[in-house]
Amino acid sequence: MITIGELGEKIVATWLEPQNYQILHHRWHCRWGEIDLIALDNHNSELVFMEVKTRKPQNWDQNGLEALNINKQKRIYTTAQIFLSKNPLWQNYNCRFDLILLTYIIRKNNSNQGLIKILNSNQIMYENYIFTIKNHLKNVL
Template identity: 40%
Template sequence: MANHPPSHYPDIGQLGEDLVTQWLQSTGWLILHRRFSCRWGEIDIIAQYQGEQVEEQGAGEPGCRGAGVQGSIALSTQHSTLAFVEVKTRSPGNWDAGGRSAITLQKQTKLWRTAEIFLAKYPDKADYPCRFDVAIVSCQQISALPTQITSAQNTLFSSSVAGYEFHLQEYIPAAFDCLID
């Protein structure tokens, strides 16, 4: 078997991020940036979820004719939410619990500082509620998959790309607190 150069192999991390991006878009998120980087680090995905418009039934002004419209509808818009998403793509038998152990306090600090740079660069987003999410993706080379079909009922989203099978195993919203100085 020939040893191929590293450029021959697909970027598994990017393919895992592609899967998470597709899933986020399918659930209503708008992708603002992929691999946003600055001197502090990199954020894999920055996504925005638009707040939904909520219709509230107005009762009008009781006892006042012409002053209010009985049964009018007022629209109130909730603010958008920003998610800074760290994607961990791992193969079976990995050493760090599917990537969960790689989200150290030091990594959280880097993500927090990178998010601050993003918000400084895009001040129109600075007042949005923000959170840090973690996506756990498993991947396995298709030729290495067992011939027996296994259940993927715990998978949120799946795809096959470049000879690999990818599964979004877990999506953790607000995975860590933002209490870092």
């Protein structure tokens, strides 16, 4: 069964693709950590390591912003270094670290089974869920 966090990552990947991002990896991991999404930003040919936080509205940690503490940042940075060492093709690209915060609500009686539908610039519907991209913070690390 897919978790709400994994579903949020899938939604963000769908949201990014029309914005000229090419998703390279979902949930890339090594023994030191995991990176939710790794993408190529085709606007400026940057390799982007993304952390995605999915929360219910009116959550305690500012939509996931407070969850990116110093220890989490270090794990992401170390994991990105390992990714680059194992994937020399990407070593000469400029890299950045983004944080994407989204919330979701659950709707009842939705017939949109299995389809992802972009409603507007920051809302995406999937089955019983409506996701809202609250913030896309670039260069957070």
